[in-house]
Amino acid sequence: MYQTYPSVVRLQIHLPDRHQVHFRSTDSLSNILTNERNSRTMLTEFFNINNSNQNHRGYFYTDFPKHYTWNTNSKTWHKRRRRQKVVARMYSVHPSEGERFYLRLLLNHIRAPRSFQHLLTTGTTLHPTFKTSAEHYGLLEQDNSLHTCMRDARSFQMPAALRSLFTTILLFCNPTNVRELWNDNYSAMTEDYVTSSSVNHVYIVNKLLREIDNILQQHSKSITQFDLPQMSQQFQNITTSSTLIAEELLLPVSTIDLHSVSSLNERQSYIFHTITECARQGNDGMFFIDGPAGTGKTFLYKAIIAHLRHASHIVLATASSGIAATLLPGGNTAHLRFKIPIPIEPGSYCKFGKTSAMQELLQQCSAILWDEAPMSHKHIFEAVDRSFRDVLDTNLPFGGKLIIMGGDFRQIPPVVLNGTVSQIINASIVTSPLWLSVRLLSLNENMRAVNDQAFSEYLLRIGNGTEPTYADGMIHIPTSMVIPWDGDNSVSVLINNIFSNISSTTTTYDYWENRALLSPLNEDVAYLNEKCLHVFPGEETVYYSFDSVDDDKFNLYPQEFLNTVSASNMPPHKLSLKKGAPIMLLRNLNPLSGLCNGSRLICRHFSKNLIEAEILTGQHKGKPVFLPRIPLKNTGDQHMPFELTRKQFPIRLSFALTINKSQGQTIQHVGLYLPSPVFTHGQLYVALSRGITSANIKVLAKNSAVPGHSGTYTQNIVYKDILSKVNIEVHLLFCTSLQLS
Numbered sequence: 001m002y003q004t005y006p007s008v009v010r011l012q013i014h015l016p017d018r019h020q021v022h023f024r025s026t027d028s029l030s031n032i033l034t035n036e037r038n039s040r041t042m043l044t045e046f047f048n049i050n051n052s053n054q055n056h057r058g059y060f061y062t063d064f065p066k067h068y069t070w071n072t073n074s075k076t077w078h079k080r081r082r083r084q085k086v087v088a089r090m091y092s093v094h095p096s097e098g099e100r101f102y103l104r105l106l107l108n109h110i111r112a113p114r115s116f117q118h119l120l121t122t123g124t125t126l127h128p129t130f131k132t133s134a135e136h137y138g139l140l141e142q143d144n145s146l147h148t149c150m151r152d153a154r155s156f157q158m159p160a161a162l163r164s165l166f167t168t169i170l171l172f173c174n175p176t177n178v179r180e181l182w183n184d185n186y187s188a189m190t191e192d193y194v195t196s197s198s199v200n201h202v203y204i205v206n207k208l209l210r211e212i213d214n215i216l217q218q219h220s221k222s223i224t225q226f227d228l229p230q231m232s233q234q235f236q237n238i239t240t241s242s243t244l245i246a247e248e249l250l251l252p253v254s255t256i257d258l259h260s261v262s263s264l265n266e267r268q269s270y271i272f273h274t275i276t277e278c279a280r281q282g283n284d285g286m287f288f289i290d291g292p293a294g295t296g297k298t299f300l301y302k303a304i305i306a307h308l309r310h311a312s313h314i315v316l317a318t319a320s321s322g323i324a325a326t327l328l329p330g331g332n333t334a335h336l337r338f339k340i341p342i343p344i345e346p347g348s349y350c351k352f353g354k355t356s357a358m359q360e361l362l363q364q365c366s367a368i369l370w371d372e373a374p375m376s377h378k379h380i381f382e383a384v385d386r387s388f389r390d391v392l393d394t395n396l397p398f399g400g401k402l403i404i405m406g407g408d409f410r411q412i413p414p415v416v417l418n419g420t421v422s423q424i425i426n427a428s429i430v431t432s433p434l435w436l437s438v439r440l441l442s443l444n445e446n447m448r449a450v451n452d453q454a455f456s457e458y459l460l461r462i463g464n465g466t467e468p469t470y471a472d473g474m475i476h477i478p479t480s481m482v483i484p485w486d487g488d489n490s491v492s493v494l495i496n497n498i499f500s501n502i503s504s505t506t507t508t509y510d511y512w513e514n515r516a517l518l519s520p521l522n523e524d525v526a527y528l529n530e531k532c533l534h535v536f537p538g539e540e541t542v543y544y545s546f547d548s549v550d551d552d553k554f555n556l557y558p559q560e561f562l563n564t565v566s567a568s569n570m571p572p573h574k575l576s577l578k579k580g581a582p583i584m585l586l587r588n589l590n591p592l593s594g595l596c597n598g599s600r601l602i603c604r605h606f607s608k609n610l611i612e613a614e615i616l617t618g619q620h621k622g623k624p625v626f627l628p629r630i631p632l633k634n635t636g637d638q639h640m641p642f643e644l645t646r647k648q649f650p651i652r653l654s655f656a657l658t659i660n661k662s663q664g665q666t667i668q669h670v671g672l673y674l675p676s677p678v679f680t681h682g683q684l685y686v687a688l689s690r691g692i693t694s695a696n697i698k699v700l701a702k703n704s705a706v707p708g709h710s711g712t713y714t715q716n717i718v719y720k721d722i723l724s725k726v727n728i729e730v731h732l733l734f735c736t737s738l739q740l741s
């Protein structure tokens with residue numbers, strides 16, 4: 001390490017009085033023992049500095065050498081005079097070393113500890129071992145965590161939420177003793193089934209099994225794969241296919257959506273009648289409802305779905321993203337609904353066969369709706385098309401089914417990891433042969449910003465890439481929307497602007513649903529969330545994840561390194577929350593119940609192994625749900641040479657969201673934070689078009705000047721190749737002529 005830069009400091013780690021002492025062979029034993037210098041180590045002296053309150057900033061042990069230097073001769077720490085880059089590491093300790101490993105874990109998570117005893121103390125309790133202390137701090141997983149999770153959930157007496165939690169545990173948590181979990185929770189899970197004394201036990205067991213099986217089916221699993229009681233013959237005869245079909249037929253039809261038909265605007269009405277007539281006559285066809293953000297695509301889908309379901313048609317409502325799926329009645333992600341393989345390959349097939357329940361459901365359904373289609377890779381549509389043709393024994397596109405795709409090509413395109421612009425364009429459905437069979441239907445009236453025409457036109461110019469650009473594709477942001485950049489201060493101004501009275505108000509669903517900060521990058525979103533949580537009232541609860549790498553026999557990846565790993569689809573190692581704070585789900589736990597990747601919720605109650613929350617948006621708004629910790633893997637991350645398993649609650653705070661996650665939502669008060677500009681097609685457009693009027697949108701952009709021009713500017717990225725392939729302008733004319741004729 002000699003002469004390396006930055007310098008590397010190795011920090012001693014030892015149990016009380018178990019440190020190494022160096023002495024000469026001629027030294028007497030009593031001298032060695034009585035020499036005070038021999039009792040001093042880097043760790044004990046770190047404690048001493050903390051005791052003397054010199055470490056008033058509360059540095060961790062591993063941060064300490066950045067501010068203090070170690071003098072080996074005097075065995076003392078001294079404040080650094082000059083700032084210098086230093087990397088400090090504690091010696092690594094294998095978990096098999098027991099107490100020393102747990103001591104190290106505590107030192108990595110507790111700031112400025114004053115002694116070993118301090119590390120062993122939580123509140124007024126002095127723990128006998130570092131292990132129990134670490135357990136108490138929530139740094140170690142308890143053996144019975146799933147049982148305590150279910151036990152805590154039972155106390156809320158919400159049987160439906162408990163059944164969903166039990167199934168989530170089966171699906172994601174690999175429980176070792178399923179039957180014991182079942183036995184312990186059976187009564188609580190069926191509390192609401194027992195409506196009269198005549199309902200018999202066999203019926204209740206089977207009803208519960210059926211309900212659990214229905215949730216499992218969404219994930220291509222079944223109760224037969226778990227150690228659960230067998231379903232009786234009578235219930236088994238209700239086959240999965242008939243259950244799938246019955247479920248669709250029994251979906252409630254919203255009267256609001258039914259009545260909304262009368263308020264459709266002219267183009268919406270034209271498309272509504274074209275599609276519903278097609279379904280009524282049993283015709284096939286591929287439609288694409290294209291419309292800029294806010295033109296009422298979702299509003300129209302809901303009217304179509306309600307009308308067809310009311311007439312006893314089966315309509316499979318799906319979407320490319322979880323959040324868009326939760327906005328549709330009975331919506332599911334296309335991935336789960338059609339069992340689309342991950343990763344997708346050019347020749348992939350979906351994971352259902354000719355004799356599957358899915359095949360029977362497809363036979364029966366009158367239409368398939370697929371929202372946010374431009375976000376999905378063309379190989380996904382091609383796999384679904386191939387599978388439908390196969391199981392329905394026909395060579396017609398999508399097996400001759402009526403497909404209604406929708407979305408906006410001005411918005412976020414498919415994600416291609418490290419992809420070039422041409423790879424991203426090439427991933428779009430517009431470059432698939434399927435696109436040739438598509439009939440485009442366009443909407444053009446912004447119903448979201450209907451009362452702010454100038455804003456609506458500005459948005460469209462941004463989306464189409466026709467807003468005048470200055471150097472490097474920079475476009476002007478109207479002064480009324482701008483918060484001038486002034487570092488951290490201006491971030492607080494932005495937060496106060498969007499979340500007015502955040503520190504004092506008792507906030508409602510509407511408050512959270514109508515407000516969000518947006519930013520392109522995850523790290524900036526995390527920064528905003530942290531700042532918001534800081535000013536949000538209430539006591540903070542912290543959950544640490546348990547991180548591991550499979551088969552890491554030689555401890556190549558120490559805990560503190562794994563804890564620093566962050567990925568867009570992973571919760572943080574240190575998850576800080578407060579009651580009443582908004583959060584976002586990071587996995588599709590139970591889409592049919594509104595628990596999708598991207599669903600927004602509000603925290604209500606925290607236990608060690610359970611979070612109780614309420615759904616904030618979409619069809620299931622207000623529904624209580626339980627969330628367990630689940631092991632999450634960072635599969636598919638090409639930047640990492642190992643597969644990390646992080647056991648954590650699958651959530652993040654959601655005062656702030658990435659722009660990509662906000663797509664599809666109407667958010668009245670939008671705060672756009674751009675410490676760096678947007679990086680892909682459609683992002684600026686998606687962010688700004690969440691709002692309903694320019695008066696409620698605030699933009700904070702760094703480096704936003706254009707030489708020679710006054711005002712604030714930011715980059716807008718539009719891949720015009722995608723838009724020209726859709727040929728939107730030409731098509732608008734086509735639609736107008738159809739209407740006029």
Ligand SMILES: Nc1ncnc2c1ncn2[C@@H]1O[C@H](COP(=O)(O)OP(=O)(O)OP(=O)(O)O)[C@@H](O)[C@H]1O
Nearest residue numbers: 263264265292293294295296297298299447448664
């Ligand atoms: N015909 C209509 N009458 C009244 N309100 C409407 C109508 N059409 C749409 N809206 C309202 O306009 C807003 C935007 O509609 P919607 O979310 O359906 O647009 P979208 O095209 O799906 O937007 P995005 O592309 O951003 O997802 C919603 O609040 C919706 O209720």
